[in-house]
Amino acid sequence: MDCLFCKIVAGDIPARKFYEDEQVIAFHDIHPQAPVHFLLIPKKHIRTFNDLEEDDKALLGHITYTAQRLAKELGCEGGFRMVMNCNPLAGQSVYHIHMHVLGQRQMAWPPG
Ligand code: 5GP
Ligand code: ZN
Numbered sequence: 001m002d003c004l005f006c007k008i009v010a011g012d013i014p015a016r017k018f019y020e021d022e023q024v025i026a027f028h029d030i031h032p033q034a035p036v037h038f039l040l041i042p043k044k045h046i047r048t049f050n051d052l053e054e055d056d057k058a059l060l061g062h063i064t065y066t067a068q069r070l071a072k073e074l075g076c077e078g079g080f081r082m083v084m085n086c087n088p089l090a091g092q093s094v095y096h097i098h099m100h101v102l103g104q105r106q107m108a109w110p111p112g
Contacts, residue, residue: 001045005096009043019070023062026070035104036074040067046097049086067101076103083111 007013009025018038019026029037040063046052052060064082071080080103085092 003045003096004094005041005098006045009041019066021066023059024066026066029100034102036071036076036080037100037102038070038074039098039100040070041096041098047095048092049084049097052097063099067099071101071103074103076101079103079107081107
């Protein structure tokens with residue numbers, strides 16, 4: 001399958017991976033938008049949030065729980081942002097769902 005993040009999961013493309021379990025991996029974003037900026041992705045290929053199925057509910061709970069745990073481990077307990085973009089209008093550029101976790105700088109709201 002021609003998917004960048006599936007290739008990172010498989011180890012075919014290098015990434016600064018710092019966490020892995022049976023369901024997810026986490027690695028630092030190649031173009032960080034904050035002092036801490038990592039991506040948490042399911043190993044399972046899911047193209048967009050529109051493609052989620054009922055059976056994926058537990059996986060999404062695991063992603064959310066793991067995101068805050070890793071954010072704290074990286075010193076972001078004082079504040080962090082979790083972002084999941086769906087489709088071009090929201091700015092999705094890689095079509096394998098991922099949660100951005102950004103921290104250690106002041107965030108603005110609303111996002112641009
Ligand atoms: P999106 O725009 O789809 O929400 O986020 C995709 C993210 O993946 C972007 O922040 C981009 O910098 C990151 N990214 C794209 N290609 C690579 C890569 O090869 N390695 C890593 N570590 N991050 C990538
Ligand atoms: Zn994929």
